[in-house]
Amino acid sequence: xxxxxxxPKFQVLKTGQSMTLQCAQDMNHEYMSWYxxxxxxxxxxxxxxxxxxxxxxxxxPNGYNVSRSTTEDFPLRLLSAAPSQTSVYFCASSRVGxxxxxxxxxxxxxxxxx
Amino acid sequence: xxxxxxxxxxxxxxxxxxxxxxxHSTISGNEYVYWYRQIHSQGPQYIIHGLKNNETNEMASLIxxxxxxxxxxxxxxxxxxxxxxxxxxxxxLRAGGTSYGKLTFGQGTILTVHP
Numbered sequence: 001x002x003x004x005x006x007x008p009k010f011q012v013l014k015t016g017q018s019m020t021l022q023c024a025q026d027m028n029h030e031y032m033s034w035y036x037x038x039x040x041x042x043x044x045x046x047x048x049x050x051x052x053x054x055x056x057x058x059x060x061p062n063g064y065n066v067s068r069s070t071t072e073d074f075p076l077r078l079l080s081a082a083p084s085q086t087s088v089y090f091c092a093s094s095r096v097g098x099x100x101x102x103x104x105x106x107x108x109x110x111x112x113x114x
Numbered sequence: 115x116x117x118x119x120x121x122x123x124x125x126x127x128x129x130x131x132x133x134x135x136x137x138h139s140t141i142s143g144n145e146y147v148y149w150y151r152q153i154h155s156q157g158p159q160y161i162i163h164g165l166k167n168n169e170t171n172e173m174a175s176l177i178x179x180x181x182x183x184x185x186x187x188x189x190x191x192x193x194x195x196x197x198x199x200x201x202x203x204x205x206x207l208r209a210g211g212t213s214y215g216k217l218t219f220g221q222g223t224i225l226t227v228h229p
C-alpha cells in the first residue's frame with residue numbers, strides 16, 4: 001500500500017550510541033519531514049526537506065542530522081543518543097506545488113535512550 | 115500561523131454526529147484550515163482542509179463560518195474507531211502559492227465515542 005514507512009518501530013539505545021531512523025515514501029512526494037512527540041509537548045518539527053539534496057532545520061534540530069539523496073528516503077540520524085531524545089518520532093510527507101495538500105504520516109518509531 | 119482554540123474534550127454517542135468546534139479568530143486571508151486526528155499510539159491522520167467554502171469528503175465535513183473565524187468538523191455517524199485526538203491547524207500557503215512547512219499541533223480535542 002502506498003504511504004510512509006518507518007523503521008524500526010521500537011528501539012532501545014544506550015546513552016552515547018548512534019543510530020539511524022529510516023523513513024521511506026512511495027508517493028513521489030517532494031516534501032518530507034521529521035517530528036518528535038513528547039507527552040504534553042505536542043509534535044515538534046526536527047528537520048525537513050523539499051527535495052533531494054535540500055534540507056533545513058525545524059524547531060528542535062540539535063542532536064539530529066538528516067540527508068536527502070533520493071526523493072523516496074529521508075533518514076534521521078542520532079549522532080550520540082541522550083535520554084532527552086527518548087520520544088516517539090514521526091515522519092511525514094506531502095506534495096509541493098500550487099495548492100494546498102494534506103500530510104501523510106508514518107506509524108512512528110518509539111525510541112528509548114537509557 | 116494563526117492560533118487555534120479547541121475544547122479539551124468531547125463525548126459522542128456511537129451512531130450520532132460528532133461536531134468538533136475550532137476557533138481561529140486571527141486567521142488571515144491566505145490561511146487554510148486543516149483537520150488531523152491521532153488515534154492512540156498511531157501517526158496523525160489527515161482528515162480534511164478548506165479555505166472558505168464548506169468541504170466534504172469520505173471521512174468528514176468541514177463547515178467554515180462566513181467570517182472564517184471559526185470552523186466545525188463534522189463526523190456524520192461516529193463509531194468507536196473515531197475515538198481520537200482531533201487537531202485543528204491553520205496554515206498559510208507560502209509565497210508563490212506553494213504548500214509545505216511546519217504543522218503546529220496544539221493540544222487538540224479528545225473525542226470519546228461511547229457505545
